[in-house]
Amino acid sequence: xxxxxxxxxxxxxxxxxxxxxxxxxxxxxxxxxxxxxxxxxxxxxxxxxxxxxxxxxxxxxxxxxxxxxxxxxxxxxxxxxxxxxxxxxxxxxxxxxxxxxxxxxxxxxxxxxxxxxxxxxxxxxxxxxxxxxxxxxxxxxxxxxxxxxxxxxxxxxxxxxxxxxxxxxxxxxxxxxxxxxxxxxxxxxxxxxxxxxxxxxxxxxxxxxxxxxxxxxxxxxxxxxxxxxxxxxxxxxxxxxxxxxxxxxxxxxxxxxxxxxxxxxxxxxxxxxxxxxxxxxxxxxxxxxxxxxxxxxxxxxxxxxxxxxxx
Numbered sequence: 001x002x003x004x005x006x007x008x009x010x011x012x013x014x015x016x017x018x019x020x021x022x023x024x025x026x027x028x029x030x031x032x033x034x035x036x037x038x039x040x041x042x043x044x045x046x047x048x049x050x051x052x053x054x055x056x057x058x059x060x061x062x063x064x065x066x067x068x069x070x071x072x073x074x075x076x077x078x079x080x081x082x083x084x085x086x087x088x089x090x091x092x093x094x095x096x097x098x099x100x101x102x103x104x105x106x107x108x109x110x111x112x113x114x115x116x117x118x119x120x121x122x123x124x125x126x127x128x129x130x131x132x133x134x135x136x137x138x139x140x141x142x143x144x145x146x147x148x149x150x151x152x153x154x155x156x157x158x159x160x161x162x163x164x165x166x167x168x169x170x171x172x173x174x175x176x177x178x179x180x181x182x183x184x185x186x187x188x189x190x191x192x193x194x195x196x197x198x199x200x201x202x203x204x205x206x207x208x209x210x211x212x213x214x215x216x217x218x219x220x221x222x223x224x225x226x227x228x229x230x231x232x233x234x235x236x237x238x239x240x241x242x243x244x245x246x247x248x249x250x251x252x253x254x255x256x257x258x259x260x261x262x263x264x265x266x267x268x269x270x271x272x273x274x275x276x277x278x279x280x281x282x283x284x285x286x287x288x289x290x291x292x293x294x295x296x297x298x299x300x301x302x303x304x305x306x307x308x309x310x311x
Contacts, residue, residue, distance in 0.1 A: 087226035114208040121204035134266035145228030152229025153193035194230030203237040232277030256307035
């Protein structure tokens with residue numbers, strides 16, 4: 001911490017904002033110390049530990065005026081973060097971290113404090129961890145999306161518009177065909193995109209345990225990038241996370257399908273629709289990768305598509 005008591009912006013966080021978001025987010029990062037100080041004072045919060053961060057947000061452990069442990073989360077207001085507070089209000093602590101306060105002008109939130117040292121990724125049994133994740137997804141997506149939430153149909157339409165510019169960058173014709181197949185599956189579903197409240201980024205590192213003695217349930221979701229849509233669009237992160245566990249089985253296609261079947265059964269999803277929306281999620285990741293300089297698909301993406309389409 002600097003000598004004047006202000007927070008120091010972690011270098012990795014500042015670098016991520018500079019790399020992916022340009023001048024506007026560089027300015028936001030530079031203003032973080034003043035922003036944090038303002039909310040510590042405005043909400044009468046007392047610091048209670050070192051700064052942590054993810055790819056986008058800075059997180060500061062604090063105590064509320066009544067002594068309740070919480071975290072102050074600071075992040076820019078943009079397409080990805082807009083709607084996070086609205087989603088957390090809908091869930092109201094049911095399977096997700098509780099929202100305590102929110103300033104929509106700056107995107108600053110005060111959240112229930114969980115235990116960042118205990119994530120679902122630490123559960124040694126891969127399928128047990130996946131079952132917990134799927135059960136959380138089922139609860140979160142049981143809620144209809146609130147009015148004004150971003151729509152999966154619009155996200156999918158944007159991907160299809162960007163695809164012609166991305167395809168030529170792939171060097172392998174087979175990968176271009178695979179991505180075109182993912183786009184075809186997306187087109188078939190785009191007019192039936194669903195109305196559920198999606199988390200959009202639920203993977204093992206975004207599921208934390210509560211603080212000991214809090215009386216909360218064993219696992220809670222954090223960091224939603226909320227979206228209105230079909231729950232089938234939620235499955236892809238859990239298919240590729242903990243990939244070493246998949247490879248260790250010696251039969252990658254079989255294990256991918258086992259993961260997929262466990263999630264579709266737990267969420268009560270139509271398997272073919274879920275398969276199509278999973279291919280749409282591959283399309284999303286692949287287009288993003290190509291737009292950031294990739295000339296080939298990630299092998300994990302290819303393996304998942306092949307497993308789900310019997311290529």
